[in-house]
Amino acid sequence: MKLALTALSLAYFSIVGLCRADFSPVEYRDDIILTPISYVPTMIMVVVTLLITVSVALALTWAGKSGQFENLSSSAETIFDEGEPVGQVTDKFPPHKPRKNKRRLKGVIV
Amino acid sequence: MSPISAQQSALNPDADSLTPAQRMAERAAIDRSCRTPCLVFFGTSMFWLMLGTILAIIASTKLHTPEFMVSLPFFGDVGLLTFGRIRPAHLNTVIYGWASTAALGVCVWLMARLCRVQVMNTWILVTAGALWNLGVFVGMLGILLGWSTGVEWLEMPTQAAFILFTSYALMSVWAILMFANRKPGHIFVSQWYIFGALFWFPWLYGCVQILLLLQPVEGSVQGIINWWFAHNVLGLWFTPIGLATAYYLIPKVTGKPIHSYYLSILGFWSLALFYSWNGGHHLVNGPVPAWIISVSIVASAMMIIPVVTVAINHHLTMKGSFHLLKTSPTLRFVVFGAMSYTLASLQGISMAFRISNEVTHFTHYTIGHSHVGMYLFFTMMMFGAMYYIMPRLVGWEWPSARLIKIHFWCTAVGGVVMIIALAGGGIEQGLKLVNIWLKEAPTEANPSGTPYSFMEILAGTLPWLWVRTMSGILIFIGHVAFGINFVLMLLRRGERRLTPTLLGEKSSSPKLEAVTA
Amino acid sequence: MNKLSTLFVGIFITFVSAWLGLVVIPYIQLGGLKPEKDEITGALMPPALSGSAQRGRLVYAANGCVYCHSQQVRGSARRLPEGEVPPDIARGWGARRTFPRDYLGERPHFLGTMRTGPDLANVGLRYTADWQHRHLYAPAAISRGSTMPPFRYLYKKQRIVGAGTPDALDFSLIPGVEPPEEGYEIVPTEQARDLVAYLLALRRSSYDLPEAAE
Numbered sequence: 001m002k003l004a005l006t007a008l009s010l011a012y013f014s015i016v017g018l019c020r021a022d023f024s025p026v027e028y029r030d031d032i033i034l035t036p037i038s039y040v041p042t043m044i045m046v047v048v049t050l051l052i053t054v055s056v057a058l059a060l061t062w063a064g065k066s067g068q069f070e071n072l073s074s075s076a077e078t079i080f081d082e083g084e085p086v087g088q089v090t091d092k093f094p095p096h097k098p099r100k101n102k103r104r105l106k107g108v109i110v
Numbered sequence: 111m112s113p114i115s116a117q118q119s120a121l122n123p124d125a126d127s128l129t130p131a132q133r134m135a136e137r138a139a140i141d142r143s144c145r146t147p148c149l150v151f152f153g154t155s156m157f158w159l160m161l162g163t164i165l166a167i168i169a170s171t172k173l174h175t176p177e178f179m180v181s182l183p184f185f186g187d188v189g190l191l192t193f194g195r196i197r198p199a200h201l202n203t204v205i206y207g208w209a210s211t212a213a214l215g216v217c218v219w220l221m222a223r224l225c226r227v228q229v230m231n232t233w234i235l236v237t238a239g240a241l242w243n244l245g246v247f248v249g250m251l252g253i254l255l256g257w258s259t260g261v262e263w264l265e266m267p268t269q270a271a272f273i274l275f276t277s278y279a280l281m282s283v284w285a286i287l288m289f290a291n292r293k294p295g296h297i298f299v300s301q302w303y304i305f306g307a308l309f310w311f312p313w314l315y316g317c318v319q320i321l322l323l324l325q326p327v328e329g330s331v332q333g334i335i336n337w338w339f340a341h342n343v344l345g346l347w348f349t350p351i352g353l354a355t356a357y358y359l360i361p362k363v364t365g366k367p368i369h370s371y372y373l374s375i376l377g378f379w380s381l382a383l384f385y386s387w388n389g390g391h392h393l394v395n396g397p398v399p400a401w402i403i404s405v406s407i408v409a410s411a412m413m414i415i416p417v418v419t420v421a422i423n424h425h426l427t428m429k430g431s432f433h434l435l436k437t438s439p440t441l442r443f444v445v446f447g448a449m450s451y452t453l454a455s456l457q458g459i460s461m462a463f464r465i466s467n468e469v470t471h472f473t474h475y476t477i478g479h480s481h482v483g484m485y486l487f488f489t490m491m492m493f494g495a496m497y498y499i500m501p502r503l504v505g506w507e508w509p510s511a512r513l514i515k516i517h518f519w520c521t522a523v524g525g526v527v528m529i530i531a532l533a534g535g536g537i538e539q540g541l542k543l544v545n546i547w548l549k550e551a552p553t554e555a556n557p558s559g560t561p562y563s564f565m566e567i568l569a570g571t572l573p574w575l576w577v578r579t580m581s582g583i584l585i586f587i588g589h590v591a592f593g594i595n596f597v598l599m600l601l602r603r604g605e606r607r608l609t610p611t612l613l614g615e616k617s618s619s620p621k622l623e624a625v626t627a
Numbered sequence: 628m629n630k631l632s633t634l635f636v637g638i639f640i641t642f643v644s645a646w647l648g649l650v651v652i653p654y655i656q657l658g659g660l661k662p663e664k665d666e667i668t669g670a671l672m673p674p675a676l677s678g679s680a681q682r683g684r685l686v687y688a689a690n691g692c693v694y695c696h697s698q699q700v701r702g703s704a705r706r707l708p709e710g711e712v713p714p715d716i717a718r719g720w721g722a723r724r725t726f727p728r729d730y731l732g733e734r735p736h737f738l739g740t741m742r743t744g745p746d747l748a749n750v751g752l753r754y755t756a757d758w759q760h761r762h763l764y765a766p767a768a769i770s771r772g773s774t775m776p777p778f779r780y781l782y783k784k785q786r787i788v789g790a791g792t793p794d795a796l797d798f799s800l801i802p803g804v805e806p807p808e809e810g811y812e813i814v815p816t817e818q819a820r821d822l823v824a825y826l827l828a829l830r831r832s833s834y835d836l837p838e839a840a841e
Contacts, residue, residue, distance in 0.1 A: 055640035059379065062633040075296040076367035079224070079358060083133030088365045091438040091498055093511040173743065176767065176776045187779040194691020194776070230817045260688025260735045271763070297634065313642065317650065322735065329730025331657050335739040338649045346642070382638060386645030395701040396738060397725045403651060464704035472697055472742040543742065544714045558711055564718065564745050565772045571743075572774075 136226075140504040143228035144219045147235035148503055149600075151215030154243045154495060156596055158207025163589050165200035169193060174575040180425025181352060187546040190254050198265040199253045205263070205343070206274065209484065212492040213351040216241070217304055219499050220358055221285060224301050225292030231284055238280035245273035261322050261332070263340040271319050275312065282308050299374040303354035305420055306382060310346040330398050338389035344483055345385035349451075352491040354419060355375075356448045359498055360427055363441045364434055369426035377419035384412040388458075394467040403464075417455040424448045439514045443494030446522060447593035450486035457482060468544055474571060475536025476527050485585075486525045493517070493592065500599060509603055513595040520588025528581035535570045542567045630823070647817040657727050663836055673729055676825070683825025686818045688735060690778070697739030698748045698829065700724045719753075720746040722832040723839045729831045744775055751830040759823045760815055762797055765804045783820035787812050794820070 078088045171178045172193040181187050189195065219421040222229050229235070249266030265272070282403070285308045289301075316518065318339040321327055327335065361368050368374055390398070390406030424445075434441050457479055461470050470476060497514065501507055508514060541547035542562045550560035564572075662671040676684070687693070700721035703713035715721065725748055731737060739746075753760070758769070762781055766775035782796070784807050796813045798806035807813055816821070 036716055051640055051644060056379075059633065059637045063375070075298070076361070076371040078296050078298050079362055080365075080367070081133045082128060082130040082135075083137055084362075084365075085130075086365055086367060089363065089364045089434060089438070090365065091440040093437060093439055093514065094507045094509070095511070167752070172776060173774060176774045180777055187777075189690065189780045192690055192776050192778070192780070194694055195689075197694050198691055256689040258689050258691065260685075260691075260693060260737070262693065262740065294693075302634060305634060309635070309638055310642055313646075317646070319725075321650070321654075326734040327654060327658065329657075329733040329736055330727035330738075331653055332734065332736035333730075334653045335650055336736065338645075342645075379637065379641070382641040383644075386642055387648060389649055392740060395704060395740070396699050397727050397729060399653070399656060399727075402649065405648060468704045472740065476740060544705075545717065558708070561714075561717070565770070568743070568774060569772055 118284070137223070138502075140222050140226065140228050141219075141499075142237045142505075143232075144222050144499075146232055147218050147229060147239065148215045148499065150236055150239040151211050151218065152500065152596075153600075154213065154239065155208050155211035155492075156593055158203050158211060158246065159589055160593060161206035162200055162208050163582070163586045165196055165203060167579065167586060169196045169200050170575065170579045170582050172196065174572050174579070188297065189256055195254050195256065196257065198258055199250050201263070202253060202266055203246070203250055203270075204484070206249065206266070207243075209348060209488055211239075211349065212496065213241060213244075213488075214239070216355055216492060216495045216499070217281075217285070217308070217351060219495075219503075220300055220304060220354060221288050224298050224358070225288050226295075227288065227291050227293060229288075230291065231287060232559055234280050234284045236285070238277045241273055241277035241280070245270045245277060248273060259323055261336055263336070263343060264318060264322060268319065268323050271315070271323070275315060275319070278312050278315065282312055298358070299368070299371070299378060300354035300358045302375075302378050303350035303357070306378075307347050307354075308352035310342070310350075310386075314342050314346060328394075333393055334390065334398055334402060337392035342386055342388040343391065344480075345381075345388060348484065348488045349381070349385065352447065352451065352488045353381075355491050355495045356420075356424060356444055356451075359440060359444050360424055360448070362496070363438055363444070364428065364431040366427055366431060367422050368427075369496065373419045373423045377416045377423070380412070380419070381416035384409045384416065384435060388462070390411065391462040391467065392471075394464055394471060396461075407462050407464070410459055413455055413459055417452060417459075420448075421452040439508070439518070440494045440498040442518055443490045443497065446518075447487050447489075447491035447494060447496060450482055450490065454479065454482040454487050469540035469546070470536060471540075472543065473536035473540040474532045474574065475540060476534025478536055480608075481525070481532065486529065490521065490525075493521070496596075500596070504599065504602075506599055506602060508595055509598040510595055513591045516591040517588045520584050520591065524581045524584035524588060527584070528578050531574045532575040535571045535578075537573070539567055539571050542570065636769065660728055660731060662731055663728065665834075670834075672836060673731055673831065674828075674834070675732070675799065677826050679821050679824040680727050680828040681825075683821035683823070684733075686781075686822040687737065687825055690822075692747075693737045695741055695743035695775070696737075696747045698725075698737045698746065699739065700746065700748050700831075715746060718745070721749045723835075725831055726836055726838050728836055728838065732755075737801055744773075747826070747829055749830055749832045751827040752833060754826075756794070756823050756827055757800075759826055760819065761796060761801050763819060763822070764813065765801050768801050768804050778819070781816050781822065782813050783816055784811050784813055786810060 005095060084090055157581065168179060168191070176193075179191050182191065190579045218229065245266075249270030251269060252267035253265050264271070285304070289305065301359060318335055321335050322332055322339075326332065357368065357374060387409030388406055390402040391410050394403050394407075396403075428445060431441075437443060461467055461476070461479060470479075497508065538547070545559075545561040547562070548559040549562045549566070550556065552559040659670075664670075665672060675699075700715045700723065701713060702724045707713065709761060711717070713724065716723070718775055729748075730738070762769040762775075763778040765777055765779075766773045767777075785792075787795075787810055792814045794815060796815075798804065798813075
């Protein structure tokens with residue numbers, strides 16, 4: 001499942017990459033040239049990429065250690081308990097009895 | 111340890127071995143503890159919703175009938191009602207007044223339920239709510255009186271922004287306190303989203319306030335930062351809250367756990383990673399460096415991952431429970447909202463590419479797209495959440511099923527018609543503006559054909575805009591139905607039920623009655 | 628608590644990456660941009676706005692002109708046939724596309740996202756001040772079929788003194804609109820004068836930028 005998802009997203013990424021090459025016009029270029037070549041953005045992008053990679057690695061390590069990947073269905077069940085167990089529907093339209101309601105309503109107001 | 115949590119731990123000596131009745135009592139106590147803050151947020155958000163809808167109808171009418179409400183009786187011509195002020199007033203009212211206020215209310219309730227503790231420090235929330243509404247009020251008045259900053263999505267004068275920021279900071283502090291006091295156990299995916307949203311939004315908002323208004327940068331950089339903000343309001347504030355709601359309510363109402371918890375985690379992190387890079391696609395072909403646009407287009411395309419994971423997950427959770435759409439008002443709105451989320455995101459991805467953006471940018475299509483996101487997705491989600499939460503707060507049924515149905519059908523049909531009108535009108539306008547749809551096809555004598563003149567293009571959009579105004583009126587009727595139901599409920603009109611259906615069949619047990627009474 | 632802090636770190640880092648990419652780097656790249664100096668005349672390109680035009684910017688902001696009018700001449704992402712110019716230029720909205728340098732000093736920016744009305748990047752090159760005043764007062768009378776709202780609240784009626792105000796509206800050129808009664812004239816307020824001064828200063832095609840040369 002995980003492998004399939006990773007493969008899918010990679011495939012998608014490369015398709016998007018290919019399509020983008022097509023979308024770009026021939027004369028496509030950077031509009032602004034301040035200095036002939038500025039390496040600052042590139043360097044920062046590299047740093048950012050590293051940061052992202054590290055953070056993803058961190059997050060995955062933590063997730064693995066703390067057992068987020070084990071027993072996944074139990075995480076999904078944390079919102080259920082004995083009072084409202086799995087399988088219990090908890091929402092419904094109020095009953096639709098307009099005429100009876102009117103009479104009772106008066107009683108309530110008084 | 112605060113007295114409340116001491117009381118709670120006395121009530122639950124061992125969290126894992128409680129009887130159903132004790133569980134229900136615990137939940138009812140948590141719901142009840144949300145009552146004051148949630149009612150403050152929901153009540154005021156209803157007011158802004160009504161006002162925002164009225165402003166929307168006025169602005170929409172002005173687009174095809176420019177003389178509509180230009181002059182007031184006795185006052186003559188006033189700037190207060192000009193389109194250029196009504197439109198931002200509408201936007202700010204619905205974004206900050208309705209949607210954000212409702213979102214904060216839902217956040218409070220979800221946090222309390224998911225942390226499994228009663229709401230503490232209610233005064234922080236009430237102060238934050240009061241400040242928030244004050245900020246929106248000052249801001250809206252400022253816009254109408256002509257003190258707008260002129261930056262889209264940030265039109266409110268800086269004074270109002272300061273009030274809003276303070277209020278939001280209070281909310282964040284409260285949320286951290288709640289998190290710190292939560293019951294041990296897994297952090298449910300909705301909490302991830304809420305935690306992210308409560309952290310991202312103040313940073314975003316504070317950052318742009320400084321860079322655009324207090325110590326403003328110049329020109330094109332303003333444009334980039336402006337759209338980075340405006341897109342992230344949707345992506346990092348409304349979307350996480352909307353999804354947190356869906357991730358909690360769909361399983362809770364249907365009584366089925368989320369289909370794949372793994373997918374929901376993947377969806378969260380890919381959303382966090384890609385959505386925040388999307389803003390640049392609002393400036394495609396504009397006067398900004400091309401790499402910014404390219405990065406944003408790639409990030410927009412990558413949004414397919416969080417969107418598809420959420421869509422698959424929700425669909426598979428709902429599978430086999432679609433019959434409940436007939437009987438559950440909450441599920442109707444929430445599922446409608448979740449489907450619109452997929453639609454809005456796929457539409458957004460398709461609009462991000464250079465070639466499609468050239469047509470749809472600068473047209474009503476973009477306005478339509480933002481309404482798919484903000485109305486059909488987020489607003490419907492909030493309606494659904496309020497239908498679920500309100501009875502549990504006040505221990506009272508919604509007075510009228512008929513009004514709920516009117517509300518749903520008017521807003522759903524009105525919303526869809528509005529989107530169709532704006533999309534259709536926008537595509538026609540866009541194709542004509544970039545000279546793809548020509549008035550006369552190219553001939554040998556006239557090799558590039560005759561394009562439409564600007565006035566002809568404008569005339570072409572008018573019928574679509576009329577349809578849009580009509581749909582706005584339909585939506586307003588829906589909102590009025592909701593408002594009536596809401597007020598009747600607060601006034602405790604209608605039937606007081608000993609067996610409240612919305613609170614679940616089992617809740618008629620005498621033990622819970624004792625707690626709720 | 629460990630879980631929460633890791634969640635926080637993840638949330639922080641994902642956001643900070645975008646913040647660096649879309650806020651900090653563009654600022655580093657474009658923040659140092661300076662106006663170009665004309666070698667012969669020494670004039671700055673783009674030229675600085677006059678005081679009146681500066682105030683006009685605020686009128687433009689306060690009355691929400693940006694919701695219907697963009698101020699950018701775009702290139703095209705399509706491969707256009709030989710000899711064809713991008714649609715914005717073909718519509719007469721400018722002689723060249725606009726560049727970041729064209730927007731120096733603009734606070735707030737008015738790049739815009741909507742074209743219910745035409746682009747205004749070069750509107751100062753298209754119309755005179757008198758036309759602008761008449762058009763702001765009664766848009767539909769001046770350009771037939773226009774849905775622009777009338778900005779009559781930026782104009783005031785006053786008694787004619789002496790030969791009258793030079794920039795009073797000439798109603799013989801506004802078809803179908805009732806002139807004021809005898810002895811009165813309609814004159815622009817200070818706000819309207821500033822706004823028109825600003826509109827007339829929008830002439831981004833009137834100077835050349837080095838980056839415009841392909």
